[in-house]
Amino acid sequence: MIFASQPDIQLFRQCCLRKKNVSDSQTASPEAVDEERRDFIHIAAVTATVVGAGAVAYPLVSQMNPAGDTKAASSLEVDTSKIPLGGEIRVLIGGKPFFLRHRTSEEIAAAAGVPLDRLPDPQTDADRLVPLPDGALNPAMLITSGTCTHLGCVPVGPSQGNTGDYGGWYCPCHGSHYDTSGRIRKGPAPKNLAIPNYEYVTPGVVKISL
Amino acid sequence: MSGHESTYTPNSGFEKWLDSRLPIVRLAHDSFVDFPTPKNLNYWYTFGGILAVCLAIQIITGIVLAMHYTATVDEAFASVERIMRDVPFGWLLRYVHAVGASMFFLAVYVHMFRGLYYGSYKAPREVLWLLGCVIFLLMMATAFLGYMLPWGQMSLHGANVIIGLFGAIPLVGEGIQTWLMGGPSIGNQTLQRFFSLHYLLPFMIAGVVILHIWALHVPGNNNPTGVEVKDVEKDTVPFHPYYTVKDGFAIVLFLIIFAGFVFYAPNVLGHADNYIEANPLVTPAHIVPEWYLLPFYAILRAITFDIGPIQAKLLGVIFMFGSIAVLFALPWLDTSKVKSMRYRPVAKQFFLGFVAAALLLGWCGASNPDDPIIPLGEDKLQVSYTTEAGVDGVAVFEAYDDAAAFRSEKLAEGSTASIAIKKASAFRFIHLAQILTAYYFAYFLIILPYLGLRETPKDEPDAIHKAVLGSAHGAAAVPAE
Ligand code: HEM
Ligand code: FES
Numbered sequence: 001m002i003f004a005s006q007p008d009i010q011l012f013r014q015c016c017l018r019k020k021n022v023s024d025s026q027t028a029s030p031e032a033v034d035e036e037r038r039d040f041i042h043i044a045a046v047t048a049t050v051v052g053a054g055a056v057a058y059p060l061v062s063q064m065n066p067a068g069d070t071k072a073a074s075s076l077e078v079d080t081s082k083i084p085l086g087g088e089i090r091v092l093i094g095g096k097p098f099f100l101r102h103r104t105s106e107e108i109a110a111a112a113g114v115p116l117d118r119l120p121d122p123q124t125d126a127d128r129l130v131p132l133p134d135g136a137l138n139p140a141m142l143i144t145s146g147t148c149t150h151l152g153c154v155p156v157g158p159s160q161g162n163t164g165d166y167g168g169w170y171c172p173c174h175g176s177h178y179d180t181s182g183r184i185r186k187g188p189a190p191k192n193l194a195i196p197n198y199e200y201v202t203p204g205v206v207k208i209s210l
Numbered sequence: 211m212s213g214h215e216s217t218y219t220p221n222s223g224f225e226k227w228l229d230s231r232l233p234i235v236r237l238a239h240d241s242f243v244d245f246p247t248p249k250n251l252n253y254w255y256t257f258g259g260i261l262a263v264c265l266a267i268q269i270i271t272g273i274v275l276a277m278h279y280t281a282t283v284d285e286a287f288a289s290v291e292r293i294m295r296d297v298p299f300g301w302l303l304r305y306v307h308a309v310g311a312s313m314f315f316l317a318v319y320v321h322m323f324r325g326l327y328y329g330s331y332k333a334p335r336e337v338l339w340l341l342g343c344v345i346f347l348l349m350m351a352t353a354f355l356g357y358m359l360p361w362g363q364m365s366l367h368g369a370n371v372i373i374g375l376f377g378a379i380p381l382v383g384e385g386i387q388t389w390l391m392g393g394p395s396i397g398n399q400t401l402q403r404f405f406s407l408h409y410l411l412p413f414m415i416a417g418v419v420i421l422h423i424w425a426l427h428v429p430g431n432n433n434p435t436g437v438e439v440k441d442v443e444k445d446t447v448p449f450h451p452y453y454t455v456k457d458g459f460a461i462v463l464f465l466i467i468f469a470g471f472v473f474y475a476p477n478v479l480g481h482a483d484n485y486i487e488a489n490p491l492v493t494p495a496h497i498v499p500e501w502y503l504l505p506f507y508a509i510l511r512a513i514t515f516d517i518g519p520i521q522a523k524l525l526g527v528i529f530m531f532g533s534i535a536v537l538f539a540l541p542w543l544d545t546s547k548v549k550s551m552r553y554r555p556v557a558k559q560f561f562l563g564f565v566a567a568a569l570l571l572g573w574c575g576a577s578n579p580d581d582p583i584i585p586l587g588e589d590k591l592q593v594s595y596t597t598e599a600g601v602d603g604v605a606v607f608e609a610y611d612d613a614a615a616f617r618s619e620k621l622a623e624g625s626t627a628s629i630a631i632k633k634a635s636a637f638r639f640i641h642l643a644q645i646l647t648a649y650y651f652a653y654f655l656i657i658l659p660y661l662g663l664r665e666t667p668k669d670e671p672d673a674i675h676k677a678v679l680g681s682a683h684g685a686a687a688v689p690a691e
Binding site for chain 2: 064065066067070071074090092093094095096097110115146151152153154165166172173174175188210
């Protein structure tokens with residue numbers, strides 16, 4: 001049956017496709033036949049395509065996330081014993097800056113002596129330190145993130161000769177002043193310089209992780 | 211125009227053969243030779259052609275630059291310097307590309323203001339306008355990505371600020387940021403993807419430009435009267451030679467200005483800090499985007515207050531993106547039936563105010579927000595001290611000597627004391643930016659919707675040809691602008 005004439009098709013429909021309403025199928029267009037089964041095929045086909053497109057899109061989008069080696073390079077061990085008194089060093093981990101500052105006793109005293117109610121983001125100096133392996137605090141070594149909490153500039157500090165009004169750091173971008181504990185004291189930044197995840201491997205070596 | 215019959219007749223046998231297979235010559239003929247164009251288009255209407263030239267220039271110079279450019283953090287800066295010093299004519303190609311970006315934006319802003327003034331966004335040209343807004347967005351993205359490539363200080367820290375904006379989005383912000391940067395910070399992987407996308411987007415722009423011209427050729431051009439073409443015979447002339455020549459002339463003038471920048475002042479539109487190689491440990495004192503993004507940057511920084519639970523930082527981002535989003539909504543915001551502001555005496559004043567606001571916002575974006583524009587008093591010196599007993603105090607001085615003497619006195623008493631400048635109150639850039647931002651949004655969201663209902667427009671001419679010949683009744687006798 002290569003060229004089916006119209007009556008042939010009707011006959012085929014009547015005998016072979018078990019349509020509920022035969023008289024209906026006689027008048028309806030071929031598309032209307034077996035509507036539910038066609039709907040099912042449409043929905044199934046579209047669903048399969050959408051799921052397939054999603055499966056293809058996922059790796060294409062996900063490839064932009066940090067790669068394995070990028071993630072692996074996310075911690076660093078730093079020798080703090082060489083930092084001069086009153087000075088700081090700056091390290092980059094995964095491209096992010098961190099400050100390690102060897103504070104003088106005056107700076108430690110200034111940081112510890114501020115009443116909490118005078119701080120926009122209240123935190124004691126001790127809260128911002130991590131204990132040595134033996135459990136004691138080492139207030140001489142302050143380790144903070146080097147990213148201004150306002151819009152992410154890198155503040156200047158003792159190595160640039162400007163420590164701001166409170167002796168800690170100064171962010172030249174929009175004028176945020178941080179104190180010797182890295183706490184925000186004045187300016188638009190809302191929060192203290194963050195304290196990174198770090199631990200003392202030995203009293204003179206810290207391991208900082210992102 | 212859509213109703214227009216094709217007048218193309220293939221001459222040679224080859225043209226006939228091709229025409230029945232791919233009627234591309236016919237398409238070009240009907241679009242750019244015999245396309246019926248209103249008689250009265252002025253020079254503001256030449257910027258479309260100028261923009262097409264700009265896109266071609268960016269793509270051509272960009273592709274050649276890419277032959278010499280290296281997208282790695284260790285080599286990008288040096289490869290651009292090599293283009294400048296060693297590659298034959300590299301200096302020219304790079305300056306044309308860098309200046310070209312600025313000229314592109316100059317042209318697009320004129321083109322958009324033109325549309326705002328003559329009401330070209332109104333029915334039946336809404337889709338045309340929307341496609342234009344999409345092109346504008348893509349252009350901003352392309353320029354932002356391109357500015358990263360020379361890997362100078364502004365490249366890195368500017369991109370840092372912009373990517374940082376996404377961090378303001380609640381919950382997903384940080385994830386998006388990491389995803390965009392491909393790591394904890396902007397690094398090699400970021401530069402590489404920026405280069406890839408910087409190469410891609412201009413071709414997407416080219417695609418949208420084709421849709422834009424298609425959407426233009428369905429209703430046909432708007433014109434300075436805003437009156438639609440009624441009689442093709444009387445109101446229009448063929449695109450060629452009338453507008454090919456007019457556009458051509460404008461393009462030549464534009465290229466002269468372009469060349470003036472390239473050869474005499476290639477760096478005035480840029481920033482000197484970008485000739486210092488990127489260093490993540492040193493932030494430039496003053497981070498500013500390229501001039502063409504300054505008004506939006508000013509809007510971002512103008513929002514320094516919280517509204518309800520929304521913090522200032524996020525609100526600034528919302529306003530900045532909102533200032534572009536509102537352009538998309540414009541066809542449905544302006545309620546006036548009259549297109550051209552020639553016949554809208556009140557709206558015209560507000561429009562001029564809008565142009566001024568946009569320019570002044572640019573000025574605010576370039577300036578330090580806290581700098582005074584109009585000082586109201588003199589800066590003073592303030593000594594703050596805390597006595598040993600824990601009592602705080604401040605004292606204000608005019609002269610440094612007095613302040614220093616007072617500080618020494620306090621220090622001698624065993625108090626802590628420090629001197630700081632106490633800024634006098636002033637009308638600052640931040641205040642100006644806030645006023646202008648308010649006007650920017652009011653123009654679209656209040657003035658245009660309201661004015662369309664209340665304003666009494668002047669009489670429009672009956673037809674374009676009457677306006678041109680000055681024989682129309684009523685306002686058509688107003689001299690052309
Ligand atoms: C919409 C069109 C385009 C715009 C607005 C644009 C914009 C820019 C901008 C602003 C820069 C930085 C210039 C500087 O300060 O040095 C740049 C650099 C660059 N662009 Fe484009 N560009 C466009 C198209 C292209 C295309 C199609 C390519 C092709 C690959 C390309 C390749 C490059 C390269 C290799 C650089 C780095 C070299 C340099 O800094 O001069 N651009 N682009
Ligand atoms: S980024 Fe530091 S004050 Fe704005």
